[in-house]
Amino acid sequence: MNFNLSKYVEISESITKNGSCVVFSLITGLIILISEKELSYINQKKFELLNSELFKKLKEFRIIIPEGDDEISQVIFKLNHDCNSNNELHIVIHPTAECQLRCSYCGQSHLKQKLSEQDIYRIVEYIESKLKEKKYTKLYIVWFGGEPILAIEKIKKISIILIELSERYNCKYESKIVSNGFSLTLNKYIRLSSLNVKQIEITLDGDEKNHDSRRKTKKTSGSFQTIIKNLISIRNYSENNENNIKIILRINVDKENFKSVESLIDTVIENKLEQIIESIYLAPIHSWGNNAHLNSLSKEKFAEIEINFLIKQIKNGLKPTFIPKINNIWDCITLKADSLVFDANGDFSYCTEVPYTPVYQNTDWFLKSINNNINIEKRNKSKFISTVLNAESKCRSCKYLPICGGGCPKLFLEGHDTCTINKFNLKEKLLLYAYTSLKNLSFAKD
Numbered sequence: 001m002n003f004n005l006s007k008y009v010e011i012s013e014s015i016t017k018n019g020s021c022v023v024f025s026l027i028t029g030l031i032i033l034i035s036e037k038e039l040s041y042i043n044q045k046k047f048e049l050l051n052s053e054l055f056k057k058l059k060e061f062r063i064i065i066p067e068g069d070d071e072i073s074q075v076i077f078k079l080n081h082d083c084n085s086n087n088e089l090h091i092v093i094h095p096t097a098e099c100q101l102r103c104s105y106c107g108q109s110h111l112k113q114k115l116s117e118q119d120i121y122r123i124v125e126y127i128e129s130k131l132k133e134k135k136y137t138k139l140y141i142v143w144f145g146g147e148p149i150l151a152i153e154k155i156k157k158i159s160i161i162l163i164e165l166s167e168r169y170n171c172k173y174e175s176k177i178v179s180n181g182f183s184l185t186l187n188k189y190i191r192l193s194s195l196n197v198k199q200i201e202i203t204l205d206g207d208e209k210n211h212d213s214r215r216k217t218k219k220t221s222g223s224f225q226t227i228i229k230n231l232i233s234i235r236n237y238s239e240n241n242e243n244n245i246k247i248i249l250r251i252n253v254d255k256e257n258f259k260s261v262e263s264l265i266d267t268v269i270e271n272k273l274e275q276i277i278e279s280i281y282l283a284p285i286h287s288w289g290n291n292a293h294l295n296s297l298s299k300e301k302f303a304e305i306e307i308n309f310l311i312k313q314i315k316n317g318l319k320p321t322f323i324p325k326i327n328n329i330w331d332c333i334t335l336k337a338d339s340l341v342f343d344a345n346g347d348f349s350y351c352t353e354v355p356y357t358p359v360y361q362n363t364d365w366f367l368k369s370i371n372n373n374i375n376i377e378k379r380n381k382s383k384f385i386s387t388v389l390n391a392e393s394k395c396r397s398c399k400y401l402p403i404c405g406g407g408c409p410k411l412f413l414e415g416h417d418t419c420t421i422n423k424f425n426l427k428e429k430l431l432l433y434a435y436t437s438l439k440n441l442s443f444a445k446d
């Protein structure tokens, strides 16, 4: 049988004194170190010159594939399969439309609106109807907003009902909260922990000066110090307690604040926050139904900043994860059957970014009715998938399709550039991987 080098591989520059490269399969997610000589044999299809153990591994890792293999069909099959065979019912609930902050890039119009009793009844009724079908083994709730902690009583009430429902239908229950961290006092943290919240994602926008200039409270004072103080209290508490909630820090980056993101690592280390923060990642500012993307960095610049940010973390003893995932790439509410966003106005949609955002009102991102007997039509799902995968689409011929999937469906359909940042820095990430994970390497350059 003849073989070819797969189209879906990324190869780093040579890293070791004997000229080895890191090779990553975008299909299997597996990584192997190959010498430049071996690579040249592969490119020349002189497989008989490879050692048999290496040849076997290259096939297993899908770095080389049988000639004539229809790789694109396999990629499309996997994307669809992962998306359709999900056994997790993923529901996003906004307990309130209110937020204490007025972030410069946010597209939402905040209102003092909380979920009504009738809305709660409707959410529970919908979730129960889906659990009854017994196709889900896990109920996954994301508390979103507005700022969900401002309505912690609603979170408590709904959580108690959903935890009981999950037990009744033999489902695992887990939840996550996306919060600005401003009202995340220790007391609230403990309450969330008792309600089976397993992850808190908090956003900081760089150092104090940059953060406070962008994420003001309504009274125009900053929010940075309050968030850090909250995290320090949680750290002190966590030292003597088990079952702590995982904390993820997300840093929104654009042309204004990119120079200050690395100093945030210093703040984390100075306050020993790495003890409670599981990971810190950068996210590019994008359009939230507004013009926020006009302030975005180019993908190339963002990619460079991300690499420097990873290096800063590694130098400070943190262990960031950065090798792209290969499963559930279409892990988005829009693309998952039965997944919905319930907002505090009592509306339901299938994208977390459309509630309270004026430009999306009266669009087909919202569903008009939620009759449990009607199969919910996900119009934007089929529109997105058929556009990404059509014969002329740039994604169909793109080698990053297995780890990108075309990106965010909403932004893609709006015509924004949704290319994964990995397209611009995966080679450098492979070098970092070799530096941090592969033992006994003799590096050509530091």
Ligand code: SF4
Pocket (backbone or CB within 6 Å): 332, 333, 334, 350, 351, 352, 353, 407, 408, 409, 410, 411
């Ligand atoms: S469409 Fe985009 S913004 Fe909306 S839920 Fe999916 S990934 Fe998120």
Ligand code: SF4
Pocket (backbone or CB within 6 Å): 394, 395, 396, 398, 399, 400, 401, 404, 405, 406, 407, 418, 419, 420, 423
């Ligand atoms: S959005 Fe860009 S990186 Fe992603 S699959 Fe399409 S062309 Fe490739």
